[in-house]
Amino acid sequence: MKFLIKVIATMMLLGSGVAMAQQKNKSLHDQLTGQGYGMAGCGLGSVVFGDKPGMIQVIAATVNGTAGSQTFGISSGTSNCGEPGIFARAEQFIEVNKMAIENDLSRGAGESLVSLGEVMGCQNSDFTMQLKSKYTSGGTQEQLVQAATQSCKM
Numbered sequence: 001m002k003f004l005i006k007v008i009a010t011m012m013l014l015g016s017g018v019a020m021a022q023q024k025n026k027s028l029h030d031q032l033t034g035q036g037y038g039m040a041g042c043g044l045g046s047v048v049f050g051d052k053p054g055m056i057q058v059i060a061a062t063v064n065g066t067a068g069s070q071t072f073g074i075s076s077g078t079s080n081c082g083e084p085g086i087f088a089r090a091e092q093f094i095e096v097n098k099m100a101i102e103n104d105l106s107r108g109a110g111e112s113l114v115s116l117g118e119v120m121g122c123q124n125s126d127f128t129m130q131l132k133s134k135y136t137s138g139g140t141q142e143q144l145v146q147a148a149t150q151s152c153k154m
Helices: 002-025 028-033 044-049 056-076 086-107 111-120 127-134 141-153
Strands: none
Touching: 044 056, 086 111, 086 127, 086 141, 111 127, 111 141, 127 141
């Protein structure tokens, strides 16, 4: 057990410098909208190792599980466990519901459009009309996210 703790501590020390350098190299948009963690989820391991793919995520998950790091992060909103930005939530919602959103846009109304507006926190009553005018059906997910973001701001 002591050996495992020493290995984890060493990996944390080595990984923290890499994670800090990676964070500095990310654009401001990526820093504000992305969660910054990989398959291991949020917690201390995500702070130390970031979203680097591969076996390092096993170590990150182990670190997340030690001493309640992940549970504390979720409860307190720290350690990359905070709520994602509006842009990230919209992107996730659109990824899952793109077809339903396009169907509702063609009709001019629908639950998926109401839900998208709520997820994004839109206050304007003409969100659906704005989105319909800015997005061409069959476009990419990124185009739909961009149109939704612009429509919500109006």
